[in-house]
Amino acid sequence: MAEAGPAINPIEQFELSRFLPITVGQHHYDVSITNSTIFMILAGAATLWLMSLTARGSLGVPGRLQSLGEMAYEFVEGMVRSAAGEEGMKFFPLVFTIFMFITMANLIGFIPYSFTVTSHIIVTVMLALIVFFTVLIYGIKKNGLHFFKLFVPSGVPIYILPLVVAIEVISFLSRPLSHSVRLFANMLAGHITLNVFGGFVVMLLGASAAVKVVAILPFAMTIGLDALELLVAFLQAYVFAMLTCMYLNDALHPGH
């Protein structure tokens, strides 16, 4: 078995395929419409559709759909207010967009045979860099040089300060990395795990009749993992948005 490799390739689900090959310029930059592009548009469109549906004809007593929209709004609002303060509310649209997009992309990725946009690091790294540069540019614009007080914690003895500043700078610069890899790795590993256990079911069903019964075990595991992954899909969107709020808080209120 080992030399033949696994019968089912769990990486296959992440492969990109070009639906509409497009190249731009003399150097033929590839800007093709791929399955990733399509599912990104789908996630954006689904968010827009859901939110416009819930916001239509606001009633005093909200129906089911309207309360769904209001719950999502209040959830993110509470997160922004608690982590970034009252001033942070000017970044509410950014955080809400990021949260809804990631949630929607994760949930759409759950549909069998669909594609999970957030399981590609290029997507999550771009989202993380948007946040990183927003923090950097807004922080410097708002606070000027005071922004760099972020790297100089107060109350640290002078002889240890250079070390602390170096650590703070490195931790600031590595933020987009950990920010993006967390979401990407969770989605990738989750989908691979589901696929591996699904593969066990298929492999056992292909075996002799006596062994077929055992297939129920990985099948039950798949169901359990599905529930966990559903939680993770929400949780990682929440964590991504929450960290965004915390980073924005640094831009708004630098200095510890």
Added chain:
Amino acid sequence: MDPHAIEQAAKFIGAGLAAIGTGAAGIGVGTLFGQFLNGALRNPSAVEGQFGRLIFGFAVTEALGIFALLIAFLLLFAV
């Protein structure tokens, strides 16, 4: 022994070593929930307000285990 077999063996050993990291994350998650319960049983009225932080801590801790799992999967299937 041919080099291909050695490479395969090294891959599987590496994947096994990487999987140890998920156990370390297990310690972290266990500590997290244990400490939370410890605090929650002492002061049940504070549980509601801290639930979000618990989940946040869980997600951040669990992500480290996922990183280890990711390396194991990459060694098994991608490299």
